[in-house]
Amino acid sequence: MSEISEIDVVDLRFPTSASLDGSDAMNPDPDYSAAYLIIGTDADDDLEGHGFVFTIGRGNDIETEAVRVIATTLIGRNVEAILDDMGGFWRELVHDSQLRWLGPEKGVSHMAIGAIVNAMWDLKAKRAGLPLWELLSALSRAEILDLIDFRYLSDFMTREDALAILERAAPGRAERIAQLRESGYMAYTTTPGWLGYSDEKLARLCREAIDEGFDQIKLKVGADRDDDIRRLSIAREICGPGFPIAIDANQHWDSAEAIDWIGDLARFDLRWVEEPTSPDDILAHAAIQRGIDPIPVATGEHCQNRIVFKQMLQADALRVMQIDATRVAGVNENIANLLLAAHAGVPVCPHAGGVGLCELVQHLSMFDFVAVSATMDERCIEFVDHLHEHFVTPVDVHDGRYWPPTAPGAGAEIHRGTLTDFAFPDGPEWRARETVAATA
Amino acid sequence: MSEISEIDVVDLRFPTSASLDGSDAMNPDPDYSAAYLIIGTDADDDLEGHGFVFTIGRGNDIETEAVRVIATTLIGRNVEAILDDMGGFWRELVHDSQLRWLGPEKGVSHMAIGAIVNAMWDLKAKRAGLPLWELLSALSRAEILDLIDFRYLSDFMTREDALAILERAAPGRAERIAQLRESGYMAYTTTPGWLGYSDEKLARLCREAIDEGFDQIKLKVGADRDDDIRRLSIAREICGPGFPIAIDANQHWDSAEAIDWIGDLARFDLRWVEEPTSPDDILAHAAIQRGIDPIPVATGEHCQNRIVFKQMLQADALRVMQIDATRVAGVNENIANLLLAAHAGVPVCPHAGGVGLCELVQHLSMFDFVAVSATMDERCIEFVDHLHEHFVTPVDVHDGRYWPPTAPGAGAEIHRGTLTDFAFPDGPEWRARETVAATA
Numbered sequence: 001m002s003e004i005s006e007i008d009v010v011d012l013r014f015p016t017s018a019s020l021d022g023s024d025a026m027n028p029d030p031d032y033s034a035a036y037l038i039i040g041t042d043a044d045d046d047l048e049g050h051g052f053v054f055t056i057g058r059g060n061d062i063e064t065e066a067v068r069v070i071a072t073t074l075i076g077r078n079v080e081a082i083l084d085d086m087g088g089f090w091r092e093l094v095h096d097s098q099l100r101w102l103g104p105e106k107g108v109s110h111m112a113i114g115a116i117v118n119a120m121w122d123l124k125a126k127r128a129g130l131p132l133w134e135l136l137s138a139l140s141r142a143e144i145l146d147l148i149d150f151r152y153l154s155d156f157m158t159r160e161d162a163l164a165i166l167e168r169a170a171p172g173r174a175e176r177i178a179q180l181r182e183s184g185y186m187a188y189t190t191t192p193g194w195l196g197y198s199d200e201k202l203a204r205l206c207r208e209a210i211d212e213g214f215d216q217i218k219l220k221v222g223a224d225r226d227d228d229i230r231r232l233s234i235a236r237e238i239c240g241p242g243f244p245i246a247i248d249a250n251q252h253w254d255s256a257e258a259i260d261w262i263g264d265l266a267r268f269d270l271r272w273v274e275e276p277t278s279p280d281d282i283l284a285h286a287a288i289q290r291g292i293d294p295i296p297v298a299t300g301e302h303c304q305n306r307i308v309f310k311q312m313l314q315a316d317a318l319r320v321m322q323i324d325a326t327r328v329a330g331v332n333e334n335i336a337n338l339l340l341a342a343h344a345g346v347p348v349c350p351h352a353g354g355v356g357l358c359e360l361v362q363h364l365s366m367f368d369f370v371a372v373s374a375t376m377d378e379r380c381i382e383f384v385d386h387l388h389e390h391f392v393t394p395v396d397v398h399d400g401r402y403w404p405p406t407a408p409g410a411g412a413e414i415h416r417g418t419l420t421d422f423a424f425p426d427g428p429e430w431r432a433r434e435t436v437a438a439t440a
Numbered sequence: 441m442s443e444i445s446e447i448d449v450v451d452l453r454f455p456t457s458a459s460l461d462g463s464d465a466m467n468p469d470p471d472y473s474a475a476y477l478i479i480g481t482d483a484d485d486d487l488e489g490h491g492f493v494f495t496i497g498r499g500n501d502i503e504t505e506a507v508r509v510i511a512t513t514l515i516g517r518n519v520e521a522i523l524d525d526m527g528g529f530w531r532e533l534v535h536d537s538q539l540r541w542l543g544p545e546k547g548v549s550h551m552a553i554g555a556i557v558n559a560m561w562d563l564k565a566k567r568a569g570l571p572l573w574e575l576l577s578a579l580s581r582a583e584i585l586d587l588i589d590f591r592y593l594s595d596f597m598t599r600e601d602a603l604a605i606l607e608r609a610a611p612g613r614a615e616r617i618a619q620l621r622e623s624g625y626m627a628y629t630t631t632p633g634w635l636g637y638s639d640e641k642l643a644r645l646c647r648e649a650i651d652e653g654f655d656q657i658k659l660k661v662g663a664d665r666d667d668d669i670r671r672l673s674i675a676r677e678i679c680g681p682g683f684p685i686a687i688d689a690n691q692h693w694d695s696a697e698a699i700d701w702i703g704d705l706a707r708f709d710l711r712w713v714e715e716p717t718s719p720d721d722i723l724a725h726a727a728i729q730r731g732i733d734p735i736p737v738a739t740g741e742h743c744q745n746r747i748v749f750k751q752m753l754q755a756d757a758l759r760v761m762q763i764d765a766t767r768v769a770g771v772n773e774n775i776a777n778l779l780l781a782a783h784a785g786v787p788v789c790p791h792a793g794g795v796g797l798c799e800l801v802q803h804l805s806m807f808d809f810v811a812v813s814a815t816m817d818e819r820c821i822e823f824v825d826h827l828h829e830h831f832v833t834p835v836d837v838h839d840g841r842y843w844p845p846t847a848p849g850a851g852a853e854i855h856r857g858t859l860t861d862f863a864f865p866d867g868p869e870w871r872a873r874e875t876v877a878a879t880a
Contacts, residue, residue, distance in 0.1 A: 026537065026540070027537050027538075027541075028537055029537065029538075030537070030538060030541075031538065055538075055541050055542065056537075056538050056541045057538035057541075058536060058538035058539045059509075059538060059539040059541065059542045059549060061505075061509055062502075062505060062506045062509050062510075062542065062548065062549060062552075063542060065501075065502060065505045065506075066502045066548065069499070069501055069502050070502075096498060097466065097467050097468055097469065097470075097496075098467075098469075098470060098471065098495075098496050098497035098498035098499060099498045099499040100466070101467075101470075101495050101496045101497075101499065102495065102499045102502065102503060102547060102548050102551075103547055104691070104718075104719070104742060105718075105720070106546045106547045106720070106744060107542060107543055107546045107547015107548050107549060107550065107744075108502065108506065108542050108547050108548035108549055109499060109502060109547060109548055110547065111542075112502075151694065151718075152694060152717065152718040152720075152721055152724070153694075154694045154696070155694055155695045155696060155723075155724055155727065251544070254591065254592060254593075254594045254595060255595045256594070256595060277592065278544075278545075278591075278592040278747050279544070280545070280546070280592075280744070280745065280747045280748055281592055281747050281750075281751065282722060282723070282751060283595075283722070283751045283754055283755065284592070284595055287595065302544060304546060304547075304720070305720065307718050307720045307721050308720055310721075311720075311721065311722060311723045314723055315723065
């Protein structure tokens with residue numbers, strides 16, 4: 001028996017805007033950040049739960065405060081009671097009758113709950129001595145279903161529907177685990193495609209992506225149509241015909257503009273078109289999907305919760321679901337999202353990059369392969385080669401594949417030195433920049 | 441020329457849970473609260489801008505911190521430049537390229553921006569010496585349109601469509617202002633209908649509502665079907681046939697359950713069914729509207745932004761739009777919502793109650809009557825008789841009508857004594873409760 005004894009939060013920011021890494025049509029100069037949480041217990045195992053919300057700079061202080069306020073209410077709670085009923089714990093946080101007014105189930109408060117839920121999953125996996133994907137893959141069907149809140153889903157997928165998916169996936173689990181260990185999970189790379197890069201840098205990074213074994217790349221578009229045509233020409237020439245190239249507009253268009261603009265880019269043979277418009281606009285996504293068929297619409301990194309994903313599927317508004325590890329209320333809600341996608345027969349290709357999103361989300365795709373969709377067809381996980389050095393167990397991506405994590409936990413843990421050095425605004429890395437700016 | 445010189449925020453909470461005022465199917469014990477903002481300037485007129493976000497208790501600290509963080513960035517800004525371009529100011533805050541990651545346009549960060557925008561409108565109206573509804577009603581058509589961001593709206597309503605609405609409403613403005621002053625705007629009351637009240641209290645409050653001149657009441661439903669039938673029987677008997685009675689399920693149902701449950705209540709002749717399911721679920725609202733036709737579906741108090749309202753209208757998912765003064769990004773976004781409703785021919789009957797929602801939202805309905813929809817047909821503003829005594833210019837509601845405010849400003853200003861007494865957790869009203877609890 002142990003209790004939650006300590007909550008630490010850090011407003012962690014990396015000065016990525018200096019290099020235009022991560023620049024796109026809506027986010028010209030992000031400072032990749034994390035509202036970072038450590039949950040400590042009084043158990044004598046020294047294990048901690050780590051979790052975070054990824055943000056892109058301003059507002060990370062608000063998110064950190066939200067995590068702190070909600071997590072602090074857990075001090076003194078029995079750890080085993082929580083870890084034994086992660087579905088009940090999720091419901092308790094998400095449906096808190098006063099807190100839910102701040103959403104419900106969206107934005108700052110929902111993401112903060114996600115960090116807390118994920119930190120408890122990290123602790124649960126560490127206690128089990130398993131990487132999260134293996135812990136999840138070892139759950140019984142009833143245990144998986146108990147994690148999920150079917151409220152507001154039942155008009156599309158009932159608990160019985162979800163059970164049928166899990167039952168279909170039951171045979172061959174062991175073989176699929178062996179397959180993951182033998183050949184990994186396909187990665188694709190966005191590293192070449194940021195808007196802020198020169199044509200020369202784009203061309204060089206495309207070549208490097210192919211040399212490194214990636215079988216798909218993605219380019220940011222949407223700021224200037226002529227630029228998009230020029231940059232896609234460069235990428236297509238280097239990658240050659242048939243090589244999958246996806247594009248990402250980061251919400252830049254209204255639906256008619258999207259259809260028209262994509263019409264000009266379709267000749268470059270697009271793997272998918274990502275975030276063409278507002279992430280809240282199910283009907284516009286559906287109109288765009290009709291307008292650009294058969295090119296798939298992909299979206300999800302800003303999808304606020306399972307209820308919006310459900311509607312996207314009901315309306316044929318997306319044909320690639322891009323779950324994000326820290327946008328929704330954690331592992332539980334993303335398992336609901338995986339089941340919704342499987343129920344609709346839509347592939348899940350997670351959003352990653354940022355701070356540690358690769359480290360987290362790989363567990364969900366691998367669990368999906370083992371226990372939910374039971375396939376890797378048309379599926380891949382985004383990879384961006386940023387900031388992995390700050391993680392205690394960074395992703396293992398080589399030969400264009402994610403290789404299954406082996407360390408116990410959810411992959412969220414960042415080095416103590418990084419938490420100190422990049423704390424905002426008082427960490428030495430930020431103080432040094434202030435000094436440089438002041439003397440420039 | 442003046443500058444923003446001071447930002448004050450208060451975590452203000454009222455212990456309403458003690459009386460079960462405000463209890464409904466999803467919110468059993470709210471403590472009505474406000475994340476309250478005062479913007480001071482260095483002008484010698486001593487005028488301040490007041491604004492707030494209404495919440496129901498836990499999480500008000502998070503919201504207050506969000507308001508503080510974002511508002512503090514305005515220190516030193518030129519006041520006149522902001523007040524002369526409220527559309528540009530709105531875009532600057534809502535589309536901040538880093539901050540938008542926390543939404544975009546939803547939840548804690550979006551509501552915080554709403555409080556700031558509304559505080560600047562309060563200041564603008566005070567400087568003009570006009571109540572907000574009159575200030576807005578005096579704007580030119582171009583000035584109104586410049587307040588609005590048409591991004592993500594254009595597939596339903598373009599700027600030209602909105603202009604046509606305003607042009608249709610141009611004749612008769614003066615007559616409608618005179619009509620408002622002469623006969624007010626219809627109020628309806630939710631005071632009788634909270635779930636936590638006994639049958640006797642319900643009956644007494646229904647009688648009082650009629651005696652006070654109200655022409656519509658609303659009852660909370662959704663927790664227990666038999667209770668709903670019994671309570672509606674009581675209300676219908678006291679109010680008599682034909683008297684409008686609306687019901688409000690506060691998001692309690694999935695769509696099939698909603699249609700079935702409402703089927704059992706339809707014999708009580710329902711004015712509308714409010715919030716039958718998740719506020720995010722456009723498609724479920726549409727299914728419910730089809731299933732309960734011709735009873736109108738009403739929703740909006742949790743509608744996160746204009747993009748979701750737009751889809752609700754596109755999908756015939758609501759037939760009464762219930763804007764909320766502090767859920768979206770302030771006056772600008774609510775003017776977009778009013779225009780969307782007018783474009784669809786749907787009446788707006790605002791959500792109110794809480795802390796000061798009546799004081800704020802009356803300005804928007806009155807502006808709508810003067811300059812947008814140009815009608816009061818099928819329209820009314822919610823009224824709950826709570827907490828008005830804390831406002832410097834409380835609503836004037838009598839004979840079942842809202843009477844137009846005459847004091848300059850947006851109606852948001854709370855007495856200084858209240859801000860001190862009910863500050864959480866250190867104000868004397870809360871300290872006294874702690875003492876009582878400790879000695880009980």
